[in-house]
Amino acid sequence: MLMDPRTLARHEARAQVFKALAHPSRLLMVDELMQSERCVCELTALVGSDMSTVSKHLSVLKTAGVVADERRGAQIWYRLRMKCVARFFACVDSELQRQAREQFDLVHADTVPK
Amino acid sequence: MLMDPRTLARHEARAQVFKALAHPSRLLMVDELMQSERCVCELTALVGSDMSTVSKHLSVLKTAGVVADERRGAQIWYRLRMKCVARFFACVDSELQRQAREQFDLVHADTVPK
DNA sequence: CCGCCATTTGGCTAAACTGCCAAGTGTGCA
């Protein structure tokens, strides 16, 4: 992969964001954080994994710049930092739905001629 | 991870899209496809990997619904199917840039008192 | 039908990712 270092670096940084979002548990947490900030214990209850696992997931999201954390006493609260994921989620959902519909129409094109 | 199957399925499908985008080479190709459709040979030249590797990358993007392909003679042309990635890329870039700036300001807060 | 070209698929190894347990860190309270 030979290319301009600046362009390469941009794609690396972008890829890190996508990598961070490329896991069902992490998506679930981000979805939850769209509503409001949450402590680790709440997110742990949400995804149902070991707290150490959840903590590592949060670390991935934080390193990528998707979320931010703040300690308040013994607890640590996470909030969504990259707000635009919300709009993208909606777009992905509607696009996937559209594709599923097209697929359905194709399969049934012979049984229900237009 | 115990949760409602519908919600789970939605997050799985979303995660597949993000996983597909979570690789520098694939991001580079998607970026290129924002401009116009491209054949495999053009994309191979762009990323500079083996054509078999590029083909597999494209297969990942296609399965996730991000791109679509069409055979024309001996060549196969790929086009961007999930158009909204463009807007999201722009948002991610500006957000990452903002974060980098904030980080810079923090580090130099003592040397350049406001 | 044959050879050539563009692309995909199979197979293999190295690297990265996941998730659990155990151990470590930081905070508040007695």
Place this chain on the structure above:
DNA sequence: TGCACACTTGGCAGTTTAGCCAAATGGCGG
């Protein structure tokens, strides 16, 4: 100071992913 609580980090085994080569597929011009 000591202990309980919230969370993070280290480490390990199992799974997935990446990228190369080689082999197979599909289409086109003889």
